[in-house]
Amino acid sequence: MRFLILISSFLISTLCAAQEYEVEQKNKMFSVKEITLKKGDTVHFKNSDKIFHNVFSLSDTQFFDLGSYPKGESRAVKFETPGKVEVECAIHPQMYMVIDVKE
Amino acid sequence: MKAAVCFLIVTTGALLVRFAVASEQQYNFKAGDVSLQHWLMPVRMDEPKDNKQTAQRIALGKMLFFDPRLGRNKNISCATCHNPLLGWSDGLPVGQGHQGVPLPRATPALYNTGFNVLQMWDGRKRSLEDQALAPMAADTEMNVDFDQMISFINSFPEYRAAFKTAYSEGVTKEKIAKALASFERTIVSDNxxxxxxxxxxxxxxxxxxxxxxxxxxxxxxxxxxxxxxxxxxxxxxxxxxxxxxxxxxxxxxxxxxxxxxxxxxxxxxxxxxxxxxxxxxxxxxxxxxxxxxxxxxxxxxxxxxxxxxxxxxxxxxxxxxxxxxxxxxxxxxxxxxxxxxxxxx
Missing domain, CATH: 1.10.760.10 (Cytochrome c-like domain)
Known part of the structure; x- marks a missing residue:
């Protein structure tokens, strides 16, 4: 959890239903192995490596392919369906994490 | 609460800076320089918990790896394509399998394959144990009939004894895969x-x-x-x-x-x-x-x-x-x- 940056203020988040999270791609790893969030929350996948990454999920719960993007760029996914979402990097298969979306 | 948020941001920021320094370091191109040491291979290779390296397992795997009689026509082994004299490959543009039929891809060299995250050109196999039987089973490669092969191996007291010493009594596909993987983990390029x-x-x-x-x-x-x-x-x-x-x-x-x-x-x-x-x-x-x-x-x-x-x-x-x-x-x-x-x- 130490690398997980909660970019929305906690004070604001208590007033809003949906939260926004940031997961980094750094040293060919995701900054967290697993996170739990609520339906409607958004995760920003930020590339902090000098190389390209390509975050995707082929999970039944939610499918997405964020395409390849370089250092400094971030792409977001809003999670609308409860369930487990396995997230990988297409280029670097050792990069793997799970997002547990709760009702 | 504000203090907690500040702490989180400051701590994370500090960690990010540290990683940035580590990954973007400049090299000093002098022999033995500390900035270059991450190019040295690890001393040890990870092994599966249920297939730790032993001398007996490696020796059994080596026999199986080089035995051409394990192929369906008893004339093709792992070493036919993964030839140590040719960099553990075959010197051909693409591999040749059962009865010399050309395969769609080149034979990968086996150096340091035990360090790979995934095996095969397309990464379809996760471990060496998982990979070892695939070329045997493929009808275009070794085209093995496993019942026939196990019966053949069992016909030799030396093989039966080697399996018993390395694992336990009896010859199985799983033990064949494990022994081959054990041998392949010894093919290391670090010198x-x-x-x-x-x-x-x-x-x-x-x-x-x-x-x-x-x-x-x-x-x-x-x-x-x-x-x-x-x-x-x-x-x-x-x-x-x-x-x-x-x-x-x-x-x-x-x-x-x-x-x-x-x-x-x-x-x-x-x-x-x-x-x-x-x-x-x-x-x-x-x-x-x-x-x-x-x-x-x-x-x-x-x-x-x-x-x-x-x-x-x-x-x-x-x-x-x-x-x-x-x-x-x-x-x-x-x-x-x-x-x-x-x-x-």
Missing amino acids: SPFDDWIKGDASALTGDQIAGFKLFVDAEKGNCAVCHNPPNFTDNGFHNIGLKVAREKPDLGRYHIRKVAVLKGAFKTPSLRSIAKSAPFFHDGTAKNLAQVMDHYLQDFTHNKGVSPALKTIKLTAQEKQQIIAFLHSLSDRNEIPTLPVLPQ
């Missing part, structure tokens, strides 16, 4: 002139080889290290490197395993350790030598939409190209080829 230079022997590399190493890691020159990362000269990743493909039936590589657009025509980044021993090169064997490999990467990829974003158009002089090739030769391991096993008769 090259480059390694000596990294350890501090200034005479281990020539001036051209050191210049080639500089070009290799320079993102504005060779840009090779963008994928061929330390220490095993691979990012364990998958890239479309812009090789020409047949239009009628292109080999989509990793895309067959993961249906993600960037993986169309993408194949695993091979380790470059001992690479000079296993020509020809690329997954389709189209580069006859390292000069042709370099010529491929010196193309203009600007208009090739399917190519990996890691690739960029590079410019090297003829001398710089030769220096990178000279450097690649310095990665050749000097470990001796293992002695051949005595097979049960």
